[in-house]
Amino acid sequence: xxxxxxxxxxxxxxxxxxxxxxxxxxxxxxxxxxxxxxxxxxxxxxxxxxxxxxxxxxxxxxxxxxxxxxxxxxxxxxxxxxxxxxxxxxxxxxxxxxxxxxxxxxxxxxxxxxxxxxxxxxxxxxxxxxxxxxxxxxxxxxxxxxxxxxxxxxxxxxxxxxxxxxxxxxxxxxxxxxxxxxxxxxxxxxxxxxxxxxxxxxxxxxxxxxxxxxxxxxxxxxxxxxxxxxxxxxxxxxxxxxxxxxxxxxxxxxxxxxxxxx
Amino acid sequence: xxxxxxxxxxxxxxxxxxxxxxxxxxxxxxxxxxxxxxxxxxxxxxxxxxxxxxxxxxxxxxxxxxxxxxxxxxxxxxxxxxxxxxxxxxxxxxxxxxxxxxxxxxxxxxxxxxxxxxxxxxxxxxxxxxxxxxxxxxxxxxxxxxxxxxxxxxxxxxxxxxxxxxxxxxxxxxxxxxxxxxxxxxxxxxxxxxxxxxxxxxxxxxxxxxxxxxxxxxxxxxxxxxxxxxxxxxxxxxxxxxxxxxxxxxxxxxxxxxxxxx
DNA sequence: CGCGGTTCGAGTCCCTTTGACTATAAGTCG
DNA sequence: CGACTTATAGTCAAAGGGACTCGAACCGCG
Numbered sequence: 333x334x335x336x337x338x339x340x341x342x343x344x345x346x347x348x349x350x351x352x353x354x355x356x357x358x359x360x361x362x363x364x365x366x367x368x369x370x371x372x373x374x375x376x377x378x379x380x381x382x383x384x385x386x387x388x389x390x391x392x393x394x395x396x397x398x399x400x401x402x403x404x405x406x407x408x409x410x411x412x413x414x415x416x417x418x419x420x421x422x423x424x425x426x427x428x429x430x431x432x433x434x435x436x437x438x439x440x441x442x443x444x445x446x447x448x449x450x451x452x453x454x455x456x457x458x459x460x461x462x463x464x465x466x467x468x469x470x471x472x473x474x475x476x477x478x479x480x481x482x483x484x485x486x487x488x489x490x491x492x493x494x495x496x497x498x499x500x501x502x503x504x505x506x507x508x509x510x511x512x513x514x515x516x517x518x519x520x521x522x523x524x525x526x527x528x529x530x531x532x533x534x535x536x537x538x539x540x541x542x543x544x545x546x547x548x549x550x551x552x553x554x555x556x557x558x559x560x561x562x563x564x565x566x567x568x569x570x571x572x573x574x575x576x577x578x579x580x581x582x583x584x585x586x587x588x589x590x591x592x593x594x
Numbered sequence: 595x596x597x598x599x600x601x602x603x604x605x606x607x608x609x610x611x612x613x614x615x616x617x618x619x620x621x622x623x624x625x626x627x628x629x630x631x632x633x634x635x636x637x638x639x640x641x642x643x644x645x646x647x648x649x650x651x652x653x654x655x656x657x658x659x660x661x662x663x664x665x666x667x668x669x670x671x672x673x674x675x676x677x678x679x680x681x682x683x684x685x686x687x688x689x690x691x692x693x694x695x696x697x698x699x700x701x702x703x704x705x706x707x708x709x710x711x712x713x714x715x716x717x718x719x720x721x722x723x724x725x726x727x728x729x730x731x732x733x734x735x736x737x738x739x740x741x742x743x744x745x746x747x748x749x750x751x752x753x754x755x756x757x758x759x760x761x762x763x764x765x766x767x768x769x770x771x772x773x774x775x776x777x778x779x780x781x782x783x784x785x786x787x788x789x790x791x792x793x794x795x796x797x798x799x800x801x802x803x804x805x806x807x808x809x810x811x812x813x814x815x816x817x818x819x820x821x822x823x824x825x826x827x828x829x830x831x832x833x834x835x836x837x838x839x840x841x842x843x844x845x846x847x848x849x850x851x852x853x854x855x856x
Numbered sequence: 857c858g859c860g861g862t863t864c865g866a867g868t869c870c871c872t873t874t875g876a877c878t879a880t881a882a883g884t885c886g
Numbered sequence: 887c888g889a890c891t892t893a894t895a896g897t898c899a900a901a902g903g904g905a906c907t908c909g910a911a912c913c914g915c916g
Contacts, residue, residue: 358659360620360692360703397620399701403692428690428705430622430665439661441622441703443690516863534904536865541902559913560863576902577839778892796875798894803873821884822892838873862913873902884891 358430361442362406363394363484365426365491366415367469369508369517370452374469374524376488377415378480382463385436386481390472392488393464394442407445414464420447421507426491434483444487446494448507469524496525501577503545506568514553514563515539518546526580538578544571620692623704624668625656625746627688627753628677629731631770631779632714636731636786638750639677640742644725647698648743652734654750655726656704669707676726682709683769686760688753696745706749708756710769731786758787763839765807768830776815776825777801780808788842800840806833 366377378390393414397406404423411420423445430441452466469492472480479485498504505521506513519535522528539546546566553563628639640652655676659668666685673682685707692703714728731754734742741747760766767783768775781797784790801808808828815825 358620358622358703360622397692397703400694402694403690403703425689427687428665428703430659430705432662432664441620441659441665441690441705443692443703514864531904531906532864533866533906537867538903555863555912557913558862559911560861561865561911563864576841579838579903581904776893793875793877794893795877795895800874817883817892819884820891821882822890823882823894825893841874843875857916859915860913861915862911864910864912866908866910868907869905871902871904873900875900876898878897879895881894882892885889886887 357439359438359440360397361394361440362397362403362410362445363392363429363442363487364407364410364414364445364447365392365488366411366420366447366449367491367495367508368449368452368466369521369524370466372520372524374492374508374521375466376469376472377464378467378472379414380463380465381481389479389481390467390484391481392444392484397443403443404445407443407447411445411447415449417447417449417451421450422446422448422504424494426487426494429483429487431483442487444491446491448495448504450506450508450510492525496580499525499578500580501574503568503571503574506546512549512551512565512567514565516563518566522578528581530581535578542571542574542576544569545574619701621700621702622659623656623702624659624665624672624707625654625691625704625749626669626672626676626707626709627654627750628673628682628709628711629753629757629770630711630714630728631783631786632728634782634786636754636770636783637728638731638734639726640729640734641676642725642727643743651741651743652729652746653743654706654746659705665705666707669705669709673707673709677711679709679711679713683712684708684710684766686756688749688756691745691749693745704749706753708753710757710766712768712770712772754787758842761787761840762842763836765830765833765836768808774811774813774827774829776827778825780828784840790843792843804833804836804838806831807836 368375368377377393379393381387381389381391393410395406395410395413397403401409403425407423407425408419411417411423426444426446428441428443430439432439434440434442469488473489473492480488495504499522505518508521509517515536516532518539519530519532522535523530545568547569549565549567551565553565555562630637630639639655641655643649643651643653655672657668657672657675659665663671665687669685669687670681673679673685688706688708690703690705692701694701696702696704731750735751735754742750757766761784767780770783771779777798778794780801781792781794784797785792807830809831811827811829813827815827817824
């Protein structure tokens with residue numbers, strides 16, 4: 333039942349000494365899931381690997397944590413180095429991934445971060461020598477083959493599920509769009525992340541009904557090539573949380589077959 | 595702006611070599627926030643530290659991750675070693691804490707886990723030589739002084755906030771109580787975690803209205819010393835999530851006013 | 857220019873959910 | 887027994903939200 337005596341590694345309160353050789357060697361890295369909303373779709377920043385292992389596969393941007401920086405600082409630095417974005421509209425830790433064998437070369441614990449950015453232009457500029465590309469999330473996730481390197485596919489899936497949950501009760505959606513946005517754009521973030529469609533009128537009522545969530549700018553946007561009434565624009569106000577969640581509709585049961593009648 | 599050339603540590607895709615001396619030395623540990631519900635209160639398992647740093651302060655149980663085990667396995671092992679509980683009713687990762695200086699001795703990244711257990715008896719049995727004790731959460735949290743060692747107070751706060759959120763839309767509350775429980779017990783978990791009071795009738799309607807959340811056992815429990823109708827008991831059924839959240843009431847605005855009394 | 861097509865914004869209808877409350881049942885203690 | 891407790895059932899009204907309609911303002915096209 334109890335730990336064998338003498339196994340001091342299990343008790344941090346009494347380590348024999350603080351000699352680096354006395355504890356197992358771990359590398360600690362950060363990986364960043366960079367998400368944005370471009371052309372009506374969620375997109376993520378991926379890097380094509382140039383050498384083994386997983387040569388030629390997509391991977392998340394990331395790198396070693398430096399001795400003098402915090403985990404979040406490391407994530408911000410990697411984001412800046414890979415995308416040129418100085419500060420994400422939203423930067424949040426997703427969790428740690430440390431299964432033995434997740435990197436075939438050595439024991440690596442990575443701390444995954446979610447970075448959401450609204451300004452797409454900067455990304456294109458910053459994707460320099462690192463062979464970084466913005467890839468539509470829908471092109472990556474729904475593929476059993478051609479998975480990401482390491483356990484990055486799992487990390488991406490977890491990031492997306494976190495986003496889907498955060499959209500329900502936080503203003504996270506506003507981080508995907510620019511500082512000034514239309515309600516259709518905002519709705520597009522929800523529809524893309526949830527892979528569903530939302531009623532425009534009800535969505536509008538819900539968003540505008542949330543106190544201090546958004547405020548009108550007084551400006552309008554010219555309509556797209558499809559025509560339509562010029563939409564008003566809004567900006568994010570101050571609410572750190574929603575007072576009541578925007579409920580994700582149940583997955584439609586008509587997915588596979590529309591079996592017989594409704 | 596950019597990293598100085600030659601600083602290869604910032605790019606995991608091209609490390610010079612996999613020599614342990616080539617990357618910064620990190621220790622990786624797991625810390626476990628063990629929560630249970632005893633005598634109508636949330637309680638957590640803490641360990642009184644016997645040596646510096648933070649000598650004499652409470653700390654979370656935890657220890658080094660071994661080279662051949664996953665993070666979750668390490669958390670389960672620590673839980674087993676500290677409490678004697680073979681498997682928590684709920685074991686979930688909270689996140690990684692790795693600020694430089696969080697441990698004055700060396701750079702330590704800890705991955706925090708939340709373990710919820712329902713059977714209190716086993717804990718008392720397992721708290722052997724490690725000087726582990728069950729402490730009421732309310733006795734710990736609301737104190738600016740006498741904080742936990744390291745950043746464990748922050749970890750505990752984060753764990754509690756995670757619990758408060760999980761209670762809203764998952765069956766987590768059932769993990770705090772035994773396999774057979776009354777709705778009052780379950781309500782007590784909510785009231786204790788949320789520091790609020792819930793209407794018994796409405797709570798009952800909500801819980802029983804959730805499909806596959808709980809099922810009646812057909813048994814009743816003798817009433818407590820206060821009397822009352824003998825309650826029926828229930829057990830957790832199968833629902834992994836609630837279909838609609840149990841909304842946490844807004845914090846009453848009457849706080850602070852009665853600070854003179856009791 | 858007129859017309860069908862589009863999106864946007866406002867509003868209606870109605871069912872469901874839920875907070876507040878009342879009533880009854882079945883125990884306790886003194 | 888009577889006052890008190892908790893448990894369970896039920897009622898009522900307000901709020902929330904899904905489905906829907908309608909007019910406004912823009913597009914492209916003939």
